[in-house]
Amino acid sequence: MKFYMMHLMPYADLDLDYDQKYNSAWITLPNSYYDPKKGAKLYNRYLDELEYADQLGFDGVCVNEHHQNAYGLMPQPGVMAGALARRTKKVKIAILGRALPLLNNPVTVAEEFAMVDNITEGRFIAGFVRGIGAEYHAWSSNPADSHDRFHEAHDLIIRAWTETGPFAFEGKHYQFEYVNLWPRPYQTPRPPIWIPSQGSSETIEWASHPDRRYTYLQTFTPVAMLARYMQMYKDMAAEHGYEASEDQLGWSVPVYVAETDEIARREAKPHIENFLNKFLRMPKEMLLPPGYLSLKSMLGVMKAKSAIGGQQTIDDVIDKGMFICGSPETVRQRLEQYQSEIGFGHLLTLLQFGTLPAELTRKNMELYATSVMPWLRERRAAKTQVAAE
Amino acid sequence: MPHEETFETVAGCRIRVMRGGKGEPLLFLHGASGASGWLPFMDMLAQRYDVIVPEHPGFGASDTPEWLDTVGDLAYFYLDVIDHFGLDRVHLVGTSIGGWIAAELATRSCEKIKSLTLVAPAGITxxxxxxxxxxxxSPEELAQNLFHNQEIAxxxxxxxxxxxxxxxxxxxxxxxxxxxxxxxxxxxxRKWLHRIAVPTLIIWGDDDKLIPTAYGTAYRDLIPASSLEIIPECGHLPHVEKAQEFTSKVVNFIQGAA
Structure with a gap:
């Protein structure tokens, strides 16, 4: 199993009373709430944290893409990957955006990712997503064309990375007379591709196809759902006549480790609850524009009258396995149990969330890296050896 | 007034059509909320006209064809529909998105059109x-913002x-x-609205929170033989909120244009 530190880079200095006037920290929250003096400090602090993850022995660091919001300050994640490319030495760098349907020109992403792959001499992991629904409001991209544009942009980028140019590309949404990528990616035939998702059978079917075998990354969902979707991937792979490896399955989850369970819960509580109730807050119309989900899925959501926007507590998310929080022993046991039951090969931990301040983030990272990660590595190695014998 | 419902296949697309009344043909193009039911204003118009109400491709019980990408596609589609029914000298009435389709259609060809009524049409900026x-x-906000009279909402x-x-x-x-x-x-x-060569009535509610009345003035200035009528205390759906007043305006206009 490989270990990554994921960062969302929230605007942690957000005036949390914003919700008395606005219904979301996204799209319609005026950017007068953003103070560049504070934001500059946050950017540098967060980059320091990811660089520290390199020193602490993580296998990778992950950034992602969100637009026009206080939840995550990386509308252009390639900037962060570029900054990290030269300051880190060992870690893989994963960009778990880009939201392909938003792109007017997917070749920009093919180029940008290939550049990072070259500068890092192959330490790069490419992520492709459709983005959450709010991005379609932010970028005026038509959600009804989202699936179509995702697939077309994906096909164009893969061809740009793997085919000798120049070639012409004639799509419905994108057309080029000349596609001829300079630089070509460093890795052969191309960087690994991860597909983050909150859970979609269509996405899993597509990612698990033998032509692709992309790593499917389940983000921020109850552990029961995680198990279901991972099994779905394995089943679909089996139907295609191959066995899905652990390398094809990943999980992204917020984690907080402290000296004891009690301390962990006390320290994490305000910050994870701000993450859930302040930073993630948005009305259903913003999260699910028409076309973002299939009609059938949308009908399900409407019927469920789901709790989007409802207040959540630390206990809710711990109980559902959406947040792993406790002493090193508690966190070790939980992760070991989930790993052996579910069999994911990439574990992405969000070790800063919401308003979690710098000191607690560092403490969390250090405890995780010294008392959880090595233990899990040894357990996995021992198990693999037993299995081999 | 009785009406019948049929399914018709035009340009490879199966659509649901409601039709009632006698007289000159009147083709009504609905807005974003579709045309699932026969509404009171349709009944009133059907007393004087042969009222034809298709559900657009992609809406309600109609199919969603592969070729449908833009409102321009629907403009050509409805030129085909007019041919399909063998209509001539048809009174074309469109509301909101349907008004946009009607305006696009009329810039392409007014050959079969006798008059054009645009009800708070989208289409320009x-x-x-x-x-x-x-x-x-939200659904609640949508209802509130579509109507002036909140009781109706x-x-x-x-x-x-x-x-x-x-x-x-x-x-x-x-x-x-x-x-x-x-x-x-x-x-x-907007570059081609000058091509609309038939008498045109533009109707707008004075309290339209979706497409403000300034759009009505702009449309009037862009379409040569057009006039603008504002209905007071009315939102984005005059044909629903002020059905009687809406119908009289349409009937008066069509009689004057004849």
């Missing part, structure tokens, strides 16, 4: 005048079962497909 963002509105029926909810979602999906970006307009339409 007026710089500096913001439209409402219906895609950000409250009385609007909500989807009663799963089938009706599915129609609402389908209509909303196609509305996004056609109007998400550029938001409810075609930047090129």
């Amino acid at each position: 007026v710089p500096g005048v913001r439209k409402g963002d219906m895609f950000m509105w 409250k009385a609007m029926p909500q989807p009663a079962n799963e089938d009706e909810l599915l129609v609402v979602l389908k209509n909303r999906l196609m509305t996004a497909k056609l109007g998400w970006s550029p938001r409810f307009h075609n930047p090129h339409l």
